Each structure stands twice: as C-alpha cells, then as structure tokens.
Amino acid sequence: MLFLAIILIPMIAGTAVSLMKNWNTRTKHVGYVVVMAVTDLLAISCMAARGSARIISFGENVDLYFSLDGYGVLFMAMVMIMYTCVLFYSFEYMKMEEREEVFYAFYFISYGAMLGVCMCGNLVSMYLFFELATLSTVPLVLHEMTKESIAAALKYLFYSVGGAFMGLLAVFFVYYYGSGTRDFVPGGFLDTAMAAGHEKLLLAMIFIGIVGFGTKAGMYPMHGWLPAAHPLAPAPASALLSGIITKAGIMVVIRMIYFSVGPDFIRGTWVQTAWMCLAMLTILMGSTMAFREKNLKKRLAYSSISQLSYLMLALSVLSTDGLAGGLLHLVQHAVSKGTLFLCAGVFIYKLHERSAVKLKGIGKQMPVTVWCFMIASLSLVGIPPMGGFASKWYIAQAALGDGLGVLSFLPPIVLLISALLTAGYLFPVVVDAFFPGEEFDSSSLEKCEPTALMTAPMIVLCAVALAAGLFAAPLASTFMAWGAGI
Numbered sequence: 001m002l003f004l005a006i007i008l009i010p011m012i013a014g015t016a017v018s019l020m021k022n023w024n025t026r027t028k029h030v031g032y033v034v035v036m037a038v039t040d041l042l043a044i045s046c047m048a049a050r051g052s053a054r055i056i057s058f059g060e061n062v063d064l065y066f067s068l069d070g071y072g073v074l075f076m077a078m079v080m081i082m083y084t085c086v087l088f089y090s091f092e093y094m095k096m097e098e099r100e101e102v103f104y105a106f107y108f109i110s111y112g113a114m115l116g117v118c119m120c121g122n123l124v125s126m127y128l129f130f131e132l133a134t135l136s137t138v139p140l141v142l143h144e145m146t147k148e149s150i151a152a153a154l155k156y157l158f159y160s161v162g163g164a165f166m167g168l169l170a171v172f173f174v175y176y177y178g179s180g181t182r183d184f185v186p187g188g189f190l191d192t193a194m195a196a197g198h199e200k201l202l203l204a205m206i207f208i209g210i211v212g213f214g215t216k217a218g219m220y221p222m223h224g225w226l227p228a229a230h231p232l233a234p235a236p237a238s239a240l241l242s243g244i245i246t247k248a249g250i251m252v253v254i255r256m257i258y259f260s261v262g263p264d265f266i267r268g269t270w271v272q273t274a275w276m277c278l279a280m281l282t283i284l285m286g287s288t289m290a291f292r293e294k295n296l297k298k299r300l301a302y303s304s305i306s307q308l309s310y311l312m313l314a315l316s317v318l319s320t321d322g323l324a325g326g327l328l329h330l331v332q333h334a335v336s337k338g339t340l341f342l343c344a345g346v347f348i349y350k351l352h353e354r355s356a357v358k359l360k361g362i363g364k365q366m367p368v369t370v371w372c373f374m375i376a377s378l379s380l381v382g383i384p385p386m387g388g389f390a391s392k393w394y395i396a397q398a399a400l401g402d403g404l405g406v407l408s409f410l411p412p413i414v415l416l417i418s419a420l421l422t423a424g425y426l427f428p429v430v431v432d433a434f435f436p437g438e439e440f441d442s443s444s445l446e447k448c449e450p451t452a453l454m455t456a457p458m459i460v461l462c463a464v465a466l467a468a469g470l471f472a473a474p475l476a477s478t479f480m481a482w483g484a485g486i
Contacts, residue, residue: 001053002042002045002053003046003119006046007113007115007116007129008112009038009042010036010111010112010115011113013035013038014111014112017032018108019101019105028104029091032104036083036087040084043115046068046119047073051067052065052066053067054066058124061178062124062175064125064128065120065183066121067119069482072119073118074327074330074331075251078244078247078334078335079114079118079244081460082239082240082334083114085338085457085461089236089239089453089454089458093235093454097143099143099145103140103143103234106137106139107236109132109136110240113129113136114129114245114248116133117129117130117248117252118251120255122182122184123171124175124182126251126252130213130216130249130252133245133248134160134161134216137237137241140234140240140241141229141233143233146232149232151228152228153229155224155228156225158225160216160225162222163213163215163249164215166209169205169212170205170206170210173202173205173206174206174256174260177195177198178191186486187258187259187263188259188260188263188264189260189262190260190265192265203266203270206261206265206271211278213249213253213256214253214278216245216246216248217247217250217253217311218286218305218309220278220282223282223285226242226302226304227289231297231301231354235342235345235349236342238344238345242301242337243334243335243338246304246308247330250308250311250312250326250330253315254326257315257318259486268404273404275316276317276407279312282305282312283306283415283418285306286303286304286305287302287306287425289305290302290303290305290421290422291424294356296344296347296355296356297344299425300340303425306418306421307333307337308333310326310392310415311326311333313411314395314398317395317398317399317402317411318402319402321398321401322395323480323482324398324479325392325393325396325398327475328390328391328468328479329391331387331464332388332390332391332465333391335461335464336376336379336386336387337376339372339373339376339458339461339462340373340380342458342461343372346366346454349450356425356429359429361432361433363430363433364447365448366447366448366450367449369449369450369458370430372455373429373430373433375462375465377426377427377430379465379468379469380422381419381422381426382422385466386466387467388465389469390476391468396411396412396415
C-alpha cells in the first residue's frame with residue numbers, strides 16, 4: 001500500500017488544501033509544505049525498501065504493478081528534487097498570478113502521477129501514469145487562461161495524446177510477442193521464437209513507439225508543442241515541464257527498449273539507424289532555433305528540444321556506456337534547465353522582461369540570480385567540472401565505440417556543434433548582465449534580488465549540477481553496473 005500512498009497523498013491532500021476556502025494564502029502554503037514533506041518522506045522510505053506490489057489485474061498478464069529498481073530510484077530522486085524546489089520558488093512567483101489554488105491542485109496531482117511513472121513495473125502501468133502526467137499538466141500550461149495560453153495547452157494536449165497513442169500501439173505488439181508476466185526484465189521479455197517471421201512488423205511498431213513516446217521529449221517530428229507551451233506557462237510550470245516532466249517520455253523509452261523489447265532485437269537494424277539520425281537532427285535543429293530566438297523562455301524551450309535529444313542519442317547507441325551517459329545527462333539537464341527557467345521567471349517577476357537581449361546590467365541588480373544562470377549555462381554547454389561535461393563525454397565515448405561506421409563518428413561532431421551553439425545563445429545573456437559596456441549607464445540601477453524563497457531553490461539546483469560533475473565517475477560506474485544485465 002506504500003506505493004499507492006505515495007501517489008494518492010499528494011493528489012488528494014494537495015487538492016484538499018487548495019479547496020480550503022477559509023484558509024488564507026500563508027496557511028495554504030504551510031499545508032502545501034506539509035503535503036510535500038509527507039510525500040517526500042514516504043518516497044524516501046520506499047526508495048530504501050525497494051520491493052514490489054501487484055495491485056490489480058485488468059486481464060491475463062495486464063496488471064497494475066509497481067516495482068522499484070535503481071532506474072526508478074534515480075528518476076524518483078530527480079522528481080522529488082525538482083518538485084520540492086519549485087514548490088518553494090512558486091510561493092513567491094505565484095503572487096503575480098491569479099487562480100493560485102488551481103495551479104497548486106494540478107501541481108500536486110502531476111506530482112503524484114510522476115511518482116507513479118517512477119515506480120511502475122510494466123508498460124501498461126507506466127502508460128497509465130504517463131497519460132495522467134500529461135492530463136494533469138495541461139492546466140499548468142493554460143493557467144493564465146488567455147487565448148494564446150489555451151491554444152498552447154491544446155497543442156500540448158494534441159501532440160501528447162497523439163504521441164501516446166503511437167506508443168500504445170507499440171505496447172500492444174510488444175505484449176503480444178512477449179513471454180511471461182510482461183514485467184520489466186533487464187534485457188527484455190520478448191519471445192524471439194514467437195516473433196520469428198514477424199520481425200519487420202515488430203520493428204516498425206517499435207519505431208512508432210519510440211517516436212510516440214519521444215513526443216514528450218520533443219524529438220523531431222513531434223517537437224512542435226514545446227516552443228508553444230513554455231513561453232505561456234508560469235515559470236514554475238516551465239521549469240517542471242522542461243526539467244522533469246518531459247523526461248517521462250525518456251523513462252518510458254528506456255523501459256520499452258531496455259526492459260521490454262531488449263536492445264539486441266533492434267541493434268544494427270534500420271530502427272537504430274533512424275533513431276540515431278532523428279536524435280542528431282533534433283539536436284542541431286533545436287540548437288539552431290534557440291540561437292535565433294529572442295524571447296528568453298522560448299529560447300530555453302528550443303534548447304530543451306536539443307538537449308533532450310542528447311538523451312535519445314545516448315539511448316540509441318544501445319550500450320551500457322550510452323545508457324550511463326544518458327542517465328548522467330538526465331540528472332544534469334533536469335537541474336540545469338530547471339535553474340534557467342527559474343531565473344527567467346525572476347526576470348519576469350522582478351523586471352517584467354521576457355527578451356533575452358534586454359537584460360543588460362542586471363548583474364548589478366540581481367547578482368545571485370545571474371550567477372545561478374551562469375552556472376547552469378556552464379553545465380548545459382558542457383564546461384568542466386559541471387555535470388554537462390561528464391554526460392556529453394560519456395555519450396561521445398559510447399558512440400565512438402558502437403561499431404556503426406560513419407554513425408559512430410557523427411554523434412561527437414553533432415555534440416560539439418550543439419555545444420558551440422548553446423554557448424552562443426546562453427553566454428551573451430551573462431556577458432550583457434555583468435559587462436553591459438561603457439555606454440551603458442548603471443548608476444541608476446538598484447539591487448532587486450528576489451527573496452530567499454526564489455534564490456535558495458536555484459542555488460540548490462546549481463549545487464546538484466556541480467555535484468553531478470564532481471561525482472560523475474562513481475555515478476557512471478553505478479549506472480554501468482545497473483546495465484550489466486541488459
């Protein structure tokens with residue numbers, strides 16, 4: 001019952017606090033903190049105990065089944081870090097927004113859904129919570145209820161539901177050609193004897209599933225929702241969407257390829273080649289669009305399209321080294337991109353400025369925020385000792401050793417080009433902030449740093465990004481050990 005409690009407590013209790021009409025804002029905030037603390041403590045106890053539980057059966061080998069392994073623990077830890085930090089940040093930011101209680105109700109519903117994604121032990125269970133995570137985050141995008149935000153939310157919904165249906169089609173075929181209980185198994189449960197003679201059909205369905213679930217991660221050609229949704233969602237929602245919710249798609253792909261189908265089935269096939277090519281195309285396209293974009297949040301959205309496909313590229317190598325590099329990038333991107341969106345929220349909240357080219361001299365006004373923006377940018381570009389350098393290093397090394405001819409050499413080149421473009425669209429913001437030029441009059445500027453409620457979460461996330469780089473070697477060794485049976 002611990003698994004269900006972790007999911008239902010934030011959903012029910014968070015919504016209940018939001019519905020308390022006679023509670024003032026401060027009392028509700030205390031209630032939200034209590035709900036978050038209880039949920040986090042239960043999640044930590046579950047992470048320590050691991051275990052599994054089969055809750056209900058929908059049919060033969062179709063169960064609601066929870067099981068927590070190392071991959072689930074890692075993803076759950078990142079979900080907890082992101083949601084907890086963003087909660088405290090949002091207490092200050094949401095003062096400028098209306099319908100705060102609606103925001104927090106869906107915030108906690110999505111938190112429960114994301115924790116459910118972490119703990120699922122089979123594809124059917126994961127698909128259910130994957131869809132719930134989508135449906136509960138759509139209201140976060142349309143929060144402002146303007147014509148533009150509603151259109152962006154609908155676009156997010158249509159893309160996500162369409163992608164999920166593509167993924168469900170793949171799940172049907174994987175289950176049909178599977179054996180045993182269809183629970184996640186390192187190396188997969190695919191019955192190769194049963195699939196014999198149907199390999200072409202199954203490969204096509206698997207590729208459709210990769211593209212479908214990759215919609216959440218913004219992989220081409222299903223990327224269009226990201227630049228539409230991020231600029232119009234509140235900054236806390238954008239930080240969650242880019243930092244961790246998009247990675248639900250990555251998590252499903254990991255479970256489908258490495259724990260259901262098995263990487264051996266698609267290694268060396270056209271599916272692996274097409275997957276790698278789509279990932280590299282998305283990396284370059286996202287970086288290029290981000291380089292050209294002036295709106296800061298939209299620039300970061302295009303950046304997410306690029307950076308999330310680093311993960312897809314790492315997974316497409318189909319090796320333990322690639323998987324380890326992908327997991328490292330999952331950690332560093334979550335905290336780095338989360339920090340950047342929170343910084344963008346500070347600029348909007350304190351300066352009412354959304355343009356990336358109109359932030360000259362703000363280093364004097366809010367030095368802590370700009371320093372956080374710079375540290376997160378260093379990690380995203382891949383400057384040592386930040387986590388982004390380690391993750392890209394492992395991904396490049398894995399690609400060079402995959403034995404796929406020219407495709408072995410293209411990923412490092414693509415990563416290098418993308419890193420240069422990333423520096424080109426992030427570093428000018430920092431340079432303009434600290435060094436606006438002699439012609440810029442900064443004498444009238446006064447400090448307007450936000451409260452600790454906003455700065456402390458950004459500092460924590462930056463610390464995690466640094467730690468991911470400093471401890472990259474033991475982390476990578478752990479991840480490789482997890483993948484030894486795959």
